[in-house]
Amino acid sequence: MSRPREFDPELAVQGAMDVFWVQGFKATNLPDLLTAMGLTRGSFYKAFRDKETAYLAALDRYDELVVTETVTALTNCKAGSAAQCLSMLFQSSGDSRRGCFICNAMVELGPDHPQVAERTGQMAGRLRDAIRDVLVRSGDQTDEQVNGLADTILHLYFGFQAMGRSGGGDADWSLRLQRVLQ
Amino acid sequence: MSRPREFDPELAVQGAMDVFWVQGFKATNLPDLLTAMGLTRGSFYKAFRDKETAYLAALDRYDELVVTETVTALTNCKAGSAAQCLSMLFQSSGDSRRGCFICNAMVELGPDHPQVAERTGQMAGRLRDAIRDVLVRSGDQTDEQVNGLADTILHLYFGFQAMGRSGGGDADWSLRLQRVLQ
DNA sequence: AGAGTTAGGTACCATTTGGTACAAATCAAA
């Protein structure tokens, strides 16, 4: 019928996710983006409307990939305490300067891009729910406390990621969480 | 000797602070910046080397102005509890979508701009110290706990500001802090 | 008043930006 795609759309979007995650939207120009996605201009603009659409697709991919992985990791956590489970959110990875794509997107585009704000809100909600489940499972908290506490830990998480972008030092978050959780 | 300045340098930098704070570095183009500073190109490039230098000056002004004000407010806080004092950090202002310039700068430029990272680290340190002083004054914590706790609350603060950029809802942070502080 | 020095204003510039046009290439179906 027609010429088939030569690139894997999922891999391309993943490439977009990687650059946008590290560099942000405005700081990523088209050559950067094309290189990361492994596409030429022609293919890119056929498959995606424009840079912005690619960015939203990258955000969605982050949701499917990273957020989902984090959520399931929290859900399946077999550690002894809630603090130990949640401390996985605060392990500075090898490339901590990427930070968290949600946080980066909120800060860069949240104020004037409703589509971004909606997606980041959605993803933040998924993280918050997973955190709450950990707390509920632990049974250490009253139902009343659990919601506010999950939100507090989510805020801690974003603060951690934001500071990580400019190279914040690491601390023993398992201990800190232990204190926060009482 | 020579023609005197017609503009107030401090006010100009303050204008730069305002735009950069809201829009970030890359999203602020020269016309935006000049308007905010009340300068023409000629005066701008005479007084500042380039856009980047103006940004750093804006960061420094933020330190002198906003950070200093926050620090002294915390230092002079006469509220009954540490939680009440610290909750002032979590009041969503009228324009909460500006967020916190420190947080915005860390996220946007931290990874690849050492001069920015250094300044944000400095300012974050000042905030952390002020928070710690509040905790010390309250006497509710052991000296050992105080440092980690101040850092935790600083992280909460940046998380709050990051989420505020994309319109996070507000909560009763006085109560939450009360719980975090035990 | 004239010279010297610096600020203000603007026309201009090279580069980079995101995006488009269009021809060549690659497939399936007839």
Added chain:
DNA sequence: TTTGATTTGTACCAAATGGTACCTAACTCT
């Protein structure tokens, strides 16, 4: 093998970008 449909690659474009050149204006000192 021809036709039809879609992808790929690239030349191209207008607009926006940050920055400079340079002339005029305003002030001080002699």
